[in-house]
Amino acid sequence: MNTGQTILTIVAIVLLGTNVVSVNRTFTQHGSVLQQTEIGLFAVSLATSLVEEAQGKAFDKYSMAGFLATTAECTPVDSLGPDAGEDRLSWNDFDDYNNVRDTVRIPDVDTFYRWATVVYADSSDPNTARSYRTFNKKLTVYVRGMGASDTLQMSYLFSYWSFR
Numbered sequence: 001m002n003t004g005q006t007i008l009t010i011v012a013i014v015l016l017g018t019n020v021v022s023v024n025r026t027f028t029q030h031g032s033v034l035q036q037t038e039i040g041l042f043a044v045s046l047a048t049s050l051v052e053e054a055q056g057k058a059f060d061k062y063s064m065a066g067f068l069a070t071t072a073e074c075t076p077v078d079s080l081g082p083d084a085g086e087d088r089l090s091w092n093d094f095d096d097y098n099n100v101r102d103t104v105r106i107p108d109v110d111t112f113y114r115w116a117t118v119v120y121a122d123s124s125d126p127n128t129a130r131s132y133r134t135f136n137k138k139l140t141v142y143v144r145g146m147g148a149s150d151t152l153q154m155s156y157l158f159s160y161w162s163f164r
Contacts, residue, residue, distance in 0.1 A: 059158060
């Protein structure tokens, strides 16, 4: 083997080594992206399931007995949340989900922390919590996975209305 062939062999080995390192780095980054995507999909699913669970409940505990004519008949702002003695299986109205917290472990994926708040909102600005009763309640669900880079936030506005 002459000097030219030796140099070509060395260059080929350096190029191959560089290529192997580059491919390995790409696979590692791709795996991380896939993991974050999987965690994100589960977080969306967990948030959606809590929103759908709350949607199936009455607007307010006082609306179950009859028509609410004024907002003064709704649950007071400082009483949003489950009533004393209620457990999750017996929740019957939308605002029972105020301050709910739970942990969901999905094997081989992650452990997720989920919490929610319910506030009164105004139809003119639903993103601002109101200190007075309205015919709109806003549920905001937060989900964070232990391995996630951020917290998912999902909101749902539930309005009370009735045909007369």
